Amino acid sequence: MKGSFIQEVTSKFYAKNNMIKMNLVKNCFVWVLSILLLGCASPVNDSLLSTDVFILGGSEAGFTAAIQASRLGKSVVLVEPTGHPGGMIVEGLGKDIRFGSSRVIGGIAREFYIAIEQYYGLEPDFDNPEWYSKYEPSIAEKIIEEMLANEKNISIIRKNRIKENNGVEKKGTKITKIILENGQSIAAKIYIDASIEGHLINFTGITTETIREGNNKYNESLNGVQKENAFRQFLIQVDPYIIVGDSTSGLIKTIQEGDLGEQGDPSKYIQGFCYRMCLTKDKNNSIPISKPDNYDPNKYEIYKRYLNKGGQLFKPNSNRHNGKTDIGSWHDLSANLYGENWKYPTGSYKIQDSIVQDHRDFTMGLIWFLQHDSSVDSLTRSNWKGWGLPKDEFTDNEHWPRRLYIRSARRMVSDYIITEHNTKLVHPDTISDPVAIAWWPPDMHHARRIVKDDFAYNEGFTHVGGNKNWKPFAISYKATVPKKNECTNIITPTCLSSSYVGYGSIRIVPTFMILGQSAGAAAAIAIDENIRVQNIPYEILNKTLLNNNQILKIPENWLEIISSNN
Numbered sequence: 001m002k003g004s005f006i007q008e009v010t011s012k013f014y015a016k017n018n019m020i021k022m023n024l025v026k027n028c029f030v031w032v033l034s035i036l037l038l039g040c041a042s043p044v045n046d047s048l049l050s051t052d053v054f055i056l057g058g059s060e061a062g063f064t065a066a067i068q069a070s071r072l073g074k075s076v077v078l079v080e081p082t083g084h085p086g087g088m089i090v091e092g093l094g095k096d097i098r099f100g101s102s103r104v105i106g107g108i109a110r111e112f113y114i115a116i117e118q119y120y121g122l123e124p125d126f127d128n129p130e131w132y133s134k135y136e137p138s139i140a141e142k143i144i145e146e147m148l149a150n151e152k153n154i155s156i157i158r159k160n161r162i163k164e165n166n167g168v169e170k171k172g173t174k175i176t177k178i179i180l181e182n183g184q185s186i187a188a189k190i191y192i193d194a195s196i197e198g199h200l201i202n203f204t205g206i207t208t209e210t211i212r213e214g215n216n217k218y219n220e221s222l223n224g225v226q227k228e229n230a231f232r233q234f235l236i237q238v239d240p241y242i243i244v245g246d247s248t249s250g251l252i253k254t255i256q257e258g259d260l261g262e263q264g265d266p267s268k269y270i271q272g273f274c275y276r277m278c279l280t281k282d283k284n285n286s287i288p289i290s291k292p293d294n295y296d297p298n299k300y301e302i303y304k305r306y307l308n309k310g311g312q313l314f315k316p317n318s319n320r321h322n323g324k325t326d327i328g329s330w331h332d333l334s335a336n337l338y339g340e341n342w343k344y345p346t347g348s349y350k351i352q353d354s355i356v357q358d359h360r361d362f363t364m365g366l367i368w369f370l371q372h373d374s375s376v377d378s379l380t381r382s383n384w385k386g387w388g389l390p391k392d393e394f395t396d397n398e399h400w401p402r403r404l405y406i407r408s409a410r411r412m413v414s415d416y417i418i419t420e421h422n423t424k425l426v427h428p429d430t431i432s433d434p435v436a437i438a439w440w441p442p443d444m445h446h447a448r449r450i451v452k453d454d455f456a457y458n459e460g461f462t463h464v465g466g467n468k469n470w471k472p473f474a475i476s477y478k479a480t481v482p483k484k485n486e487c488t489n490i491i492t493p494t495c496l497s498s499s500y501v502g503y504g505s506i507r508i509v510p511t512f513m514i515l516g517q518s519a520g521a522a523a524a525i526a527i528d529e530n531i532r533v534q535n536i537p538y539e540i541l542n543k544t545l546l547n548n549n550q551i552l553k554i555p556e557n558w559l560e561i562i563s564s565n566n
Contacts, residue, residue, distance in 0.1 A: 047185070051077040051155075053523045054178065054188035056162065058085025060509050061493040061516030062194030063144055064108045068520030068548065070153035074527060077186055078148075082402045083158035085148060087196075088509055090141040091394075091403040092276030094326040095319065096509040100129035100561035101439035104472070106551035108147075109513035115143050120321055129564050134320040137278055137401075138393050157184070161199070164349050168203040173488045175204060190523040190533065191490045194516055197345070197352070198410030198495035206482045206490070208410040210345035212447065212460075212500045215264030220420040222442055222462045222501045227263040231461045232446065234332045236311040238302060238456040247454065252301045255449050255456055256339040269447035270345065270408045270500070271460065272336035273355075274329035275363050275401050278394075279316050279387040282323050286388035287399055289367045299362060300369045302456060306333050307377055313370070315383035324390060330445060335363050338458060339448030345409040356404045364400070407445060407507060414497035416478035423470045423505050433538040434474035434552045435518035435545065438511055441470040442504040462504065472554050472562075475506065477541065480519060481533045488532035493519040514550065521545055 053069045055062050058080030066078045066085075084090050089112075097105075105113065105126060116135045117124045125131040148154055160180045162168065169176045177187040178200070193200035198208055214224035243249035251257065261267065280286050307313065314334050316325045329336040337359055344355045370376055370384040389399035396402075421427050423442050447460030464470050479497040482490060493515035496506055506515075521544045526533050529540075545552060555561065 048177065049077065049184060049186045051075045051186065051188050052527055053077070053190050053192060053520070054186050055079065055192040055194050056178075056200040057081075057087075057193070057195035057494070058156070059087035059194050059196060059494055059516075060089055060512040061519065062087070062192070063148060064513045064516035065192050065194055065493060065520035065523070066154050067108050067147060067151055068517040069524050070151035071548070072521065072524035072544070074153060074524045076151075076154045077157065077188070078154060079157045079160055079162075079180065081159065081161040083396070084141060084402060085156065086141055086144040087512070088276065088403065088405060090137050090144065091401040091405075092137055092278045092326060093328075093405060093509060094135055094137075094276075095132055095328070097132040099439060099441070100558075100564070101472075101508070101510060102126040102128070102131055103555055103558075103561060104437040104439055104551045105510050105514065107514065107545075107549045108517045109510055110549065112143060112147070112513070115147075116140060119143065129561050136321055136324055136393070139321075160184075161349070162203060168200065170204065170487070173485065175487065175489055189489065189527045192519050192523060193490060193492040194494050194519070196406045196409055196494055198412070198492070201412055201482070201487075201490065201492055201495055202410055204487050204490060206486045207413040208495070209413050209500075210270070210408075210410055212267045212270060214266035217266075218417065218419040218421075218499050220499060220501055221264070222420055222444075222464070223264065223499060225261040225263060225265040225267050226460050226462060227260060229446070229457075229459055229461055231463055232330060232332050233458055233461075234306075234456055236306055236309040238305045238309065239454070240302075240451045240456045251451065253299045254302050254337065254340070255451065258448070258450055260450060260452055260457070260459065267447065267460075268342050269339055269460065270342060271445035271447050272329070272338045273341050273344070273359060273407060274335045274337070274405050275359065276405055277316070277325060277327040277335070277363065277367075278390060278401065279325045279327065280323055280390045281318075281386045281388075282390075285322075285391050286386075287391055288388045289364065289371060291368050291372070292361055292365045294361055295365050295368065297369065297373065299365060300373070303333065303366070303369065304373075304375045307375070307380060313380055313383075315380075316387050324393075325387070332458060335366055336445060337362060338446045338460075339450075344406070359404050360400065408500065408503060410495050411500075411503055412482055412492055412495050412497045414479065414482050416476050416497055418475065418479050418496060418498035418502035418506065420499065420501040422473045422502060425469050425471045429471070429473050429554070431474035431476045433477040433541075435477045435480065435522070435541070435550075436475045436511060436514040437472055437551065437554055438475050438505045438508075439472040440505050440508045440511065442501045443507075444500065444504040462501070470505075472558055473505075474552070474554070475511075475515065477518070477522065477536070477538065480515065480522070484532065484534050488534060489526070491519045491522055491533050517548065517550060518545055521548065
């Protein structure tokens with residue numbers, strides 16, 4: 001690493017805002033030692049560990065929640081099952097700033113982007129609607145680890161998770177302790193579920209939702225089945241049957257049985273997951289993709305037919321520093337496994353782990369297929385030739401991302417529910433208790449791949465960014481806390497009370513980072529005031545957030561900013 005940028009960057013940042021400067025680690029040895037001490041997973045221990053704030057998940061929201069609570073003088077225990085705090089920031093996803101959304105990135109999230117840009121000798125341009133950071137996952141991880149190590153009040157438990165059965169104990173409406181799989185019990189005053197899966201709120205007994213509810217439930221227009229879907233739809237007509245033209249022969253892999261249904265009907269199928277593939281062509285830093293042991297060429301039959309019909313597939317390109325990729329999946333045919341993840345949100349650990357492994361096997365096999373299969377045309381093979389796994393990324397996981405990109409899982413159902421109406425241009429924003437600004441259109445990828453008119457058909461994509469029929473909106477604090485009769489000492493910045501469509505505007509890395517900081521602040525206030533999380537006076541929360549450089553107002557020229565980036 002090119003030295004520690006956190007002290008220089010944040011000192012300037014806080015001086016500019018008349019804030020107290022952070023007490024930062026100046027010596028690299030001390031930093032490394034801190035990581036080792038804080039990072040070791042706790043041994044099996046039946047004793048009770050007490051803390052002010054317990055956080056499940058070192059996601060984009062988890063690490064900022066921990067930092068904010070620590071800065072407000074609270075002790076924090078952060079549990080990260082993968083062992084690597086940072087969420088998708090450190091797992092391959094980089095290009096998650098768009099439409100001018102950087103305008104409302106403040107606080108700890110802004111500190112991160114300033115530090116990561118200065119690592120590369122650059123300055124972030126938050127006022128530029130087209131700016132986004134091109135950081136490498138490993139460098140982002142170094143920055144985040146240093147930010148965490150600089151906080152004396154944070155203890156990190158890595159590669160552990162809450163017991164699946166009887167892992168949460170409650171007394172009335174309060175969580176009293178959680179038990180990890182290694183036997184460690186932890187009691188906190190306030191709990192934060194910063195996981196994407198919503199395991200803690202689920203184990204606590206809080207009401208959640210996982211499906212596409214359908215339009216009728218919240219009087220929406222984009223929820224449920226999308227009967228006519230042109231966006232990211234197949235550009236090539238692909239026969240879906242094992243024997244071409246024979247509907248009685250069964251369906252090829254990646255295509256599901258089932259009727260299309262009616263517009264707006266509820267559906268158990270949710271938007272597809274993928275890995276944000278980080279590859280490189282640097283021969284000095286590249287490991288060739290090996291043929292997976294369980295490689296099955298039949299999994300990629302749809303790709304063969306697509307290419308044979310003249311289709312052109314997605315391809316890697318060097319879109320981040322040092323020639324590395326951030327390969328997203330949103331095309332008509334990509335690495336998204338539509339229709340094969342619907343069991344994930346409510347699944348057991350075993351089911352979820354199996355789905356993750358299936359996606360990894362499929363994606364690795366897909367890369368090998370595109371590079372080597374004789375049925376792949378020369379142009380496509382050329383596009384993928386030479387791309388391999390970076391030696392300096394994900395070094396503890398065979399250089400493959402440790403986390404699958406979970407785009408939708410459990411969502412809390414509380415007294416306030418964010419819906420499509422919050423995103424609509426025609427609906428005024430009336431939120432009086434904002435804790436973040438959502439600056440992203442409703443964005444839900446396809447949810448399944450079925451047969452329509454005897455051809456493969458993608459169903460479910462909703463993305464309204466181009467038609468300007470959306471607006472940034474304030475996220476209400478009430479959407480981060482459950483109903484009082486369900487739990488009074490838990491907050492979630494990642495599984496917010498929202499419809500499937502509403503969540504589609506929230507599920508973005510910077511938004512989660514901002515929400516995490518706000519959750520950490522709210523937790524500290526609830527402890528100081530000795531009150532339920534639902535009863536926090538917003539004037540105190542608002543003052544605390546503004547004092548910590550959060551941005552809670554939408555710029556007056558927001559429509560102009562959005563229009564310039566479409």
